[in-house]
Amino acid sequence: MTLARSDYGAVIVGAGIVGLFTAYHLARAGAGPILVVDRGFLSSGGSGRNGGGVRQQWATRSTIRLARESVSAFRRFSSEFGYNIWFRQGGYVFLAEGPGELERLRSIHDVVRSEGLPSRMLSAEEVGRYVDGIAPGAVVGGSYLASDGTVYPFPAVWGLFEAARALGVEVALGTEALGLIVRDARVAGIATSEGNAATPVVVNAAGGWSAEFSQRAGLAVPNVPSRHEILATEPTKPFLDPMVVRASDGLYFSQTMRGELVGGLSVPHVPGTARGVPSSPRFLTAMARALVDLLPRLAGLGVLRAWTGYYDDTPDGLPVLGEDPRLPGFVHANGFGGHGFMLAPASSRRVAAVVLGEPIEPAVREFSIDRFLSPARTAHTETLQLG
Numbered sequence: 001m002t003l004a005r006s007d008y009g010a011v012i013v014g015a016g017i018v019g020l021f022t023a024y025h026l027a028r029a030g031a032g033p034i035l036v037v038d039r040g041f042l043s044s045g046g047s048g049r050n051g052g053g054v055r056q057q058w059a060t061r062s063t064i065r066l067a068r069e070s071v072s073a074f075r076r077f078s079s080e081f082g083y084n085i086w087f088r089q090g091g092y093v094f095l096a097e098g099p100g101e102l103e104r105l106r107s108i109h110d111v112v113r114s115e116g117l118p119s120r121m122l123s124a125e126e127v128g129r130y131v132d133g134i135a136p137g138a139v140v141g142g143s144y145l146a147s148d149g150t151v152y153p154f155p156a157v158w159g160l161f162e163a164a165r166a167l168g169v170e171v172a173l174g175t176e177a178l179g180l181i182v183r184d185a186r187v188a189g190i191a192t193s194e195g196n197a198a199t200p201v202v203v204n205a206a207g208g209w210s211a212e213f214s215q216r217a218g219l220a221v222p223n224v225p226s227r228h229e230i231l232a233t234e235p236t237k238p239f240l241d242p243m244v245v246r247a248s249d250g251l252y253f254s255q256t257m258r259g260e261l262v263g264g265l266s267v268p269h270v271p272g273t274a275r276g277v278p279s280s281p282r283f284l285t286a287m288a289r290a291l292v293d294l295l296p297r298l299a300g301l302g303v304l305r306a307w308t309g310y311y312d313d314t315p316d317g318l319p320v321l322g323e324d325p326r327l328p329g330f331v332h333a334n335g336f337g338g339h340g341f342m343l344a345p346a347s348s349r350r351v352a353a354v355v356l357g358e359p360i361e362p363a364v365r366e367f368s369i370d371r372f373l374s375p376a377r378t379a380h381t382e383t384l385q386l387g
């Protein structure tokens with residue numbers, strides 16, 4: 001597919017939730033012709049491979065604010081875009097297996113509450129009311145926020161794809177971004193597998209491949225892709241409203257409205273994308289054991305399918321948003337770890353504001369790549385990169 005034009009107001013690399021949302025915000029603001037390129041197909045990246053969890057319980061205020069704004073956007077999504085994303089606010093329960101984890105959850109709960117969100121600490125007995133059938137003695141308590149929840153990711157991507165195109169955005173699937181054209185030490189264009197195009201702005205929304213694309217642009221970044229596995233079981237009678245996350249090891253699962261359990265657990269993999277995204281028997285065994293130990297009622301439940309995808313990890317667990325000072329015109333929208341779907345609406349609104357040249361919001365400054373270029377400036381670390 002050849003590109004429709006030879007020049008664009010901005011080019012976005014990656015047609016996942018972040019790239020499409022950014023394109024949508026830009027097009028709504030009336031920005032010049034926008035091109036989104038993706039070498040894969042729609043939902044081939046993390047946006048089509050995730051667990052659909054949406055939470056506002058975070059350790060850092062800046063992440064809580066992104067998450068909170070994003071929850072409002074997900075609540076509006078179906079009426080705004082005409083696609084039902086099945087956003088269900090069934091809450092998130094974090095489980096503590098011991099007193100240390102409980103203290104950790106309590107300190108996070110204090111931050112969440114101070115941001116105006118009514119999270120609650122739960123006793124072991126109260127956890128049992130939300131997670132029916134939990135093994136006796138498996139937890140000492142937990143934390144809970146009722147307005148957290150889950151979405152069905154695919155219609156969110158479809159809705160944004162349609163909405164962006166209806167606003168005139170060109171989305172070129174099967175088109176690889178090969179590198180940048182740099183003139184006078186700033187971005188002047190992009191080289192793609194379908195030809196070159198002039199543009200003053202390129203947004204790196206390449207998800208787990210963001211480091212690869214930054215490197216193609218000649219920029220070293222600390223992002224590291226890591227493979228994570230997830231599975232869906234056969235349906236079972238609905239018994240679980242919230243998403244459940246265990247604080248000690250990040251085991252997470254929720255039950256869909258069809259009754260399937262969907263969840264994951266991190267097992268070690270060599271970092272990087274070179275080995276592709278195969279599922280491993282090791283994950284199936286570890287996940288089955290963890291689930292059945294915690295919820296004996298799940299013994300004997302069959303696994304329907306398992307799949308994997310990449311997190312895009314950063315050293316401090318926070319995303320990277322905004323223009324790279326080393327190369328004016330190169331804008332980051334990446335580094336979301338395993339939580340980019342839930343943070344996409346608010347993050348991409350901020351990225352679009354940067355592209356539009358609007359005043360930089362404090363939150364964008366906090367997420368700037370600057371913090372890694374001068375290590376003394378790394379101010380916060382997100383410690384709830386779980387699930």
Ligand SMILES: Cc1cc2nc3c(=O)[nH]c(=O)nc-3n(C[C@H](O)[C@H](O)[C@H](O)COP(=O)(O)OP(=O)(O)OC[C@H]3O[C@@H](n4cnc5c(N)ncnc54)[C@H](O)[C@@H]3O)c2cc1C
Nearest residue numbers: 014016017018039045046047051053177207309340341342
């Ligand atoms: C197993 C798993 C579970 C997860 N669970 C959750 C969850 O519960 N909640 C949550 O919020 N997040 C979750 N995530 C993370 C979430 O899926 C991602 O953070 C999010 O989807 C990232 O969106 P994105 O648009 O940045 O990237 P992606 O959706 O990965 O899109 C990036 C796109 O860039 C394209 N691309 C890359 N390089 C190039 C190039 N050079 N040229 C052209 N195109 C290129 C790729 O083809 C890809 O389509 C999970 C991830 C995984 C793997």
